[in-house]
Amino acid sequence: MNILAFLARRLAYSAVVLIGVLIVVFALVHLVPGDPVRIALGTRYTPEAYQALREASGLDQPLVSQFLSYLGHAATGNLGVSFRNGDPVTEVLLERLPATVSLAVVGIVLALLIALPAGIYSALREGRMSDAVVRITSQFGVSVPDFWLGILLVALFSTVLGWLPTSGYRPLFDDPGGWLRHVILPGLTVGLVAGAIMTRYVRSAVLEVAAMGYVRTARSKGLAPRVVTMRHTVRNALVPILTITGIQLATILSGIIVVEVVFAWPGLGRLVFNSVAARDYPVIQGAVLLMAVLFLAVNLLVDVLYAVVDPRIRLS
Amino acid sequence: MDMRLVAAVLAAVIVAASTACSPGQRVDLGQDAGHLIAAISGEPDQLDPQKTSAYFSFEVLENVFDTLVEPDADLTMRPALAESWETSPDQLVWTFRLRPGVTFHDGSPFTAADVVYSYRRIIDEKLTNSDKFSAVTDVSAVDDHTVRITLARPTPNLLTNLGGFKGMAIVSRRNVEDGSIATHPVGTGPFAFAGQKSGDSITLRANAQYWDGGPRVPGVTFRFISEPSTALSALQAGEIDWTDAVPAQRVTQLRNDDSLRLAVTPSNDYWYLALNQARPPWNDVRVRQAVAYAIDRPSIVQATSYGTAQANQLAIPEGNPWFVPYDRYRQDIDRAKDLLRQSGTAPATMDLLVTSEYPQTVTAAQVIADNLEPLGITTSIRTVDFATWLDEQNNGNFDMLMMGWLGNIDPDDFYYAQHHTNGTSNAQKFSDPRVDRLLDAGRTETDPQARKDDYAEAATLIADEVSYIFLYNPAVIQAWSPDLTGYDARRDKAIRFRGAALDAEASR
Numbered sequence: 001m002n003i004l005a006f007l008a009r010r011l012a013y014s015a016v017v018l019i020g021v022l023i024v025v026f027a028l029v030h031l032v033p034g035d036p037v038r039i040a041l042g043t044r045y046t047p048e049a050y051q052a053l054r055e056a057s058g059l060d061q062p063l064v065s066q067f068l069s070y071l072g073h074a075a076t077g078n079l080g081v082s083f084r085n086g087d088p089v090t091e092v093l094l095e096r097l098p099a100t101v102s103l104a105v106v107g108i109v110l111a112l113l114i115a116l117p118a119g120i121y122s123a124l125r126e127g128r129m130s131d132a133v134v135r136i137t138s139q140f141g142v143s144v145p146d147f148w149l150g151i152l153l154v155a156l157f158s159t160v161l162g163w164l165p166t167s168g169y170r171p172l173f174d175d176p177g178g179w180l181r182h183v184i185l186p187g188l189t190v191g192l193v194a195g196a197i198m199t200r201y202v203r204s205a206v207l208e209v210a211a212m213g214y215v216r217t218a219r220s221k222g223l224a225p226r227v228v229t230m231r232h233t234v235r236n237a238l239v240p241i242l243t244i245t246g247i248q249l250a251t252i253l254s255g256i257i258v259v260e261v262v263f264a265w266p267g268l269g270r271l272v273f274n275s276v277a278a279r280d281y282p283v284i285q286g287a288v289l290l291m292a293v294l295f296l297a298v299n300l301l302v303d304v305l306y307a308v309v310d311p312r313i314r315l316s
Numbered sequence: 317m318d319m320r321l322v323a324a325v326l327a328a329v330i331v332a333a334s335t336a337c338s339p340g341q342r343v344d345l346g347q348d349a350g351h352l353i354a355a356i357s358g359e360p361d362q363l364d365p366q367k368t369s370a371y372f373s374f375e376v377l378e379n380v381f382d383t384l385v386e387p388d389a390d391l392t393m394r395p396a397l398a399e400s401w402e403t404s405p406d407q408l409v410w411t412f413r414l415r416p417g418v419t420f421h422d423g424s425p426f427t428a429a430d431v432v433y434s435y436r437r438i439i440d441e442k443l444t445n446s447d448k449f450s451a452v453t454d455v456s457a458v459d460d461h462t463v464r465i466t467l468a469r470p471t472p473n474l475l476t477n478l479g480g481f482k483g484m485a486i487v488s489r490r491n492v493e494d495g496s497i498a499t500h501p502v503g504t505g506p507f508a509f510a511g512q513k514s515g516d517s518i519t520l521r522a523n524a525q526y527w528d529g530g531p532r533v534p535g536v537t538f539r540f541i542s543e544p545s546t547a548l549s550a551l552q553a554g555e556i557d558w559t560d561a562v563p564a565q566r567v568t569q570l571r572n573d574d575s576l577r578l579a580v581t582p583s584n585d586y587w588y589l590a591l592n593q594a595r596p597p598w599n600d601v602r603v604r605q606a607v608a609y610a611i612d613r614p615s616i617v618q619a620t621s622y623g624t625a626q627a628n629q630l631a632i633p634e635g636n637p638w639f640v641p642y643d644r645y646r647q648d649i650d651r652a653k654d655l656l657r658q659s660g661t662a663p664a665t666m667d668l669l670v671t672s673e674y675p676q677t678v679t680a681a682q683v684i685a686d687n688l689e690p691l692g693i694t695t696s697i698r699t700v701d702f703a704t705w706l707d708e709q710n711n712g713n714f715d716m717l718m719m720g721w722l723g724n725i726d727p728d729d730f731y732y733a734q735h736h737t738n739g740t741s742n743a744q745k746f747s748d749p750r751v752d753r754l755l756d757a758g759r760t761e762t763d764p765q766a767r768k769d770d771y772a773e774a775a776t777l778i779a780d781e782v783s784y785i786f787l788y789n790p791a792v793i794q795a796w797s798p799d800l801t802g803y804d805a806r807r808d809k810a811i812r813f814r815g816a817a818l819d820a821e822a823s824r
Contacts, residue, residue: 038706048442085362085498087514095514097770159549166550167541169516264355264541266515277673278361279703 110191119202143198430458579805663692
């Protein structure tokens with residue numbers, strides 16, 4: 001099957017998945033107790049104000065007609081307006097997206113920079129002291145709460161050393177230097193935790209391949225250890241590594257609220273968190289839809305990359 | 317993969333990052349150079365002052381909008397957009413003379429029509445603050461600079477109602493009607509709205525034409541930093557100039573820190589425990605009093621605020637003109653057990669409704685549960701999100717709940733809605749004809765001493781009869797850079813930067 005037909009089929013599947021996601025999200029946000037109108041009015045609630053706001057937001061309509069009208073608008077890119085301030089949801093999401101993507105990309109790159117060398121090194125020295133050090137360190141990285149790690153990094157690099165800003169975000173294209181300075185600490189927090197998780201996967205993937213007969217053959221025919229490692233072992237371990245990288249990236253993209261909170265990072269995670277607290281249905285629905293799109297896109301990318309790293313895998 | 321290559325790349329990234337900035341450098345955004353940078357702990361939900369109820373919004377909007385009158389440092393009302401006013405002998409007609417020459421940020425002049433429009437909007441659209449106008453029968457413009465407010469009954473706290481907070485702000489008709497007020501507000505205040513970055517910050521620029529004199533900083537940037545330890549680090553690193561996201565557990569240590577200014581000011585807010593009197597056994601006043609005697613306020617204050625709050629058996633804190641000394645319910649377990657015995661109440665399990673939105677309620681609930689145990693009352697703490705909490709409160713679906721009231725000034729704000737039989741926030745279903753009579757009288761009593769006596773008596777009755785079990789007044793905790801001058805923490809938590817200045821030499 002050629003790549004275009006593959007993409008077309010995957011996109012059709014994705015549309016079905018997205019509608020399914022929307023139905024679930026729509027049902028969930030409306031089933032959770034808590035009334036957005038009541039919250040918007042806060043402690044200064046009166047029955048008259050309540051009724052007026054409820055009608056103005058369309059919440060007095062039956063649920064099914066609310067959903068159908070939402071679907072119709074969503075198909076044209078109109079995700080409605082926030083209950084809280086009337087901002088168009090599409091605009092708010094697009095404003096938040098670059099921060100989330102920045103953090104995810106930097107985080108996953110740093111994670112790979114840690115996990116690939118550490119995992120491969122540890123696998124090649126299986127059972128030795130250095131393997132144990134890597135494994136214990138990565139276990140520590142997996143267990144460490146990311147907010148605590150973030151606060152420690154701020155304390156070291158911002159408060160003590162004064163090298164990097166404590167928090168905040170600058171858009172990449174407005175201010176590349178500022179972007180880099182601001183993204184390093186949150187990116188490192190994300191990358192260290194994800195890197196620790198991935199190190200363990202890389203290690204076991206490499207170990208599995210290293211036990212294969214062809215690796216032994218390669219070694220016995222006298223190839224240099226480096227060539228055996230890079231060409232025969234790591235190359236063949238890339239598929240499972242790609243899988244875990246995709247999963248980690250998708251997880252990071254769908255919001256790392258804790259890291260966003262610690263670094264005052266204007267990403268999607270905090271937006272969803274605040275919107276759930278305020279029962280701002282249009283924003284929750286829009287953000288979940290966007291996350292689903294990102295998740296599907298990452299999966300698609302991973303599937304395409306499978307075929308690139310391993311020609312035996314056919315796109316179908 | 318070559319380990320040396322990886323190490324080189326990592327080193328390059330770190331070096332590039334660290335040489336790109338110097339210690340304590342603050343990041344200027346070009347046009348925002350010289351701005352006062354304030355960190356608040358959350359993002360405003362919207363910027364329409366008449367519609368929002370979020371404190372984060374008011375922190376920003378305090379600097380953008382004006383009211384006819386406004387509270388000074390002692391919370392007495394002083395002229396703002398109204399220069400002067402007079403009251404008819406029967407107290408039913410108030411005439412306000414407006415300040416001439418004031419303009420909105422879009423350049424349009426401020427006139428009596430704007431006042432009438434703003435107030436009519438609150439009344440006609442039944443906005444949440446319309447209860448402030450419950451006695452008002454008419455608002456009209458006599459001429460361009462005179463507004464007349466007609467009342468159905470004397471209202472001694474009218475000025476507090478009109479100026480107590482920016483929810484009563486004078487807005488621009490054009491700004492409302494073109495639908496932009498929620499995202500691009502236009503006011504008459506010392507700073508004009510300049511822009512918002514979703515999830516990141518709001519920027520205001522100075523209004524040089526401000527009637528009380530133009531601000532001394534070119535603008536204010538409010539950053540949203542919800543993690544207090546981050547905000548504090550940012551302050552210590554010189555990235556921000558001011559914050560109210562200060563962890564209470566750090567207060568003792570920060571008091572001795574010369575590198576920043578710390579304010580711990582008693583606020584008008586208060587936190588309380590309420591017992592649902594629609595459910596037995598709370599319909600028996602003796603059982604309610606037993607709980608009041610069992611509560612250990614000092615422990616609650618310590619647990620919720622690391623001792624920065626002030627324990628109080630009534631709502632209004634010491635130092636406030638309406639303060640009434642009251643000390644009936646020192647913790648006394650024997651007395652509590654006696655009262656419970658007299659009432660014949662059997663041991664029971666009671667739920668206590670609290671919300672993770674206000675972590676102090678969750679913390680205090682644990683102390684309260686411990687306090688009630690000797691009485692044979694087993695407390696089942698129910699922690700829900702705030703939306704659910706509000707639903708449960710409104711449906712009366714609780715045995716006990718803990719919550720606070722924020723931002724009150726006049727005693728009518730403190731007591732009427734909460735304790736009058738027909739009060740809109742009387743979720744605990746308290747009803748006492750003496751309290752009703754006193755609270756009604758306080759609304760119309762124009763003699764200040766008589767009014768004060770009415771509220772003192774009402775407050776005492778409310779505590780004696782245990783409508784609420786008042787717990788404590790939290791402190792306003794703010795920290796700012798020594799370079800920031802002309803700013804003071806206010807007990808009503810209004811954040812006013814109109815007089816603030818930054819010592820440019822020291823900070824950059």
